[in-house]
Amino acid sequence: MLTATDNKTYRTIRPKILYFxxxxxxxxxxxxxxxxxxxxxxxVWALGYKLVLGLGCNGKTFSNLLNQKECVVNMPSAHLHENIERIARLTGAYPVPDSKKALYTYEKDKFSAGGFTKMDSQTVRPPAIAGCPLQLEAILDNYTVLEYDENGDPGTAAVTVEVINVKAHEDIITGTDHINPEKWSPLIYNFRHYYALGEHLGKTFKAEV
Ligand SMILES: Cc1cc2nc3c(=O)[nH]c(=O)nc-3n(C[C@H](O)[C@H](O)[C@H](O)COP(=O)(O)O)c2cc1C
Structure with a gap:
């Protein structure tokens, strides 16, 4: 068992991905x-009402966001992992870019493919996803290309969006404006496996609820 003082039993490795x-x-x-x-x-991570999204530049999400400048960042609960896996091999990009052809097929309607239901957003045009208890309506701020591919085309980018409206399901709200951490359970992507949260361990000094 790893203890707070163990500084010996480490090795240098080179994992293909760092999805920790x-x-x-x-x-x-x-x-x-x-x-x-x-x-x-x-x-994805949040600082204040800015979100940074790490996106592949060959995906439909990236091109839609750059062209239309708005999106909804829907945060699914853990139980939606099977619906998500149903659309995991799909792309809305047509024709499918060469770099995605080996793993992905084109799908125009991922809502139907994944068994998702649209719901109206309040401040942006893209619909939100019913059953996602947190829906962050956002507009494009900026982006920075992180890596270029072998042809010199943008490969991945850090896209900054500004959240302009937050919608939360009644079940996860406490008081007027707080999310109840006891009720909200994000779906965690842990080295390509899906997890729910484990047990509650404590809270930081700044926690208001
Ligand atoms: C659980 C999960 C996490 C993923 N994380 C990312 C990610 O952070 N950034 C990204 O660009 N693609 C990510 N992908 C891959 C995209 O979903 C995939 O490239 C998909 O085809 C994008 O769809 P689009 O081309 O219609 O936008 C992830 C896929 C899954 C299933």
Whole structure:
């Protein structure tokens, strides 16, 4: 068992990916003809009302977000992992980019493919996903390309969006404006496996509820 003083039993390794456990988010966007897409992703973090999204530049989510400049960052509960896996091999990009052809097929309607239901957003045009207890309506702020592919095309980018409206399901709200951590359980992507949260361990000095 690893203790707080163990400084000996470590090895240098080179894992293919460094997905050390972040929440899954489902990004809904619209294309130029108003068709809605869902992009599952997990490289997401929040600071204040800014969110940074790590996105592949060959995906439909990235191009929709750059073109239409708005999205909903839907945060699914843990129990939605099977629906998410049903759309995991799909892309809304047509034709499927060469770099995605080996693993992905085109799907125009990921809502039907994953068994998801649209619901109206309040401040942006892309629909939200019913059953996702936290829905962050956001507009494009900026982006920075992180890596270029072998052809010199943008490969991945850090996209900053600003949350302009937060919708939360009644069940996870406490008081007027707080999320109840006892009731909200994000879906965690942990080295390509899905997990729910474990037991409650404590809270930070700044916690208000
Ligand atoms: C659980 C999960 C997490 C993922 N995380 C990311 C991510 O953080 N960034 C990303 O660009 N793609 C991520 N992907 C892959 C995209 O979902 C995939 O490329 C998909 O085809 C994107 O759809 P789109 O092309 O319609 O936008 C993830 C997929 C799954 C299932």
């Amino acid at each position: 456990g972040t929440p899954v988010a489902l990004i809904t966007t619209l294309d130029e003809s108003g068709n809605a897409n869902i992009g599952p992703m997990s490289s």
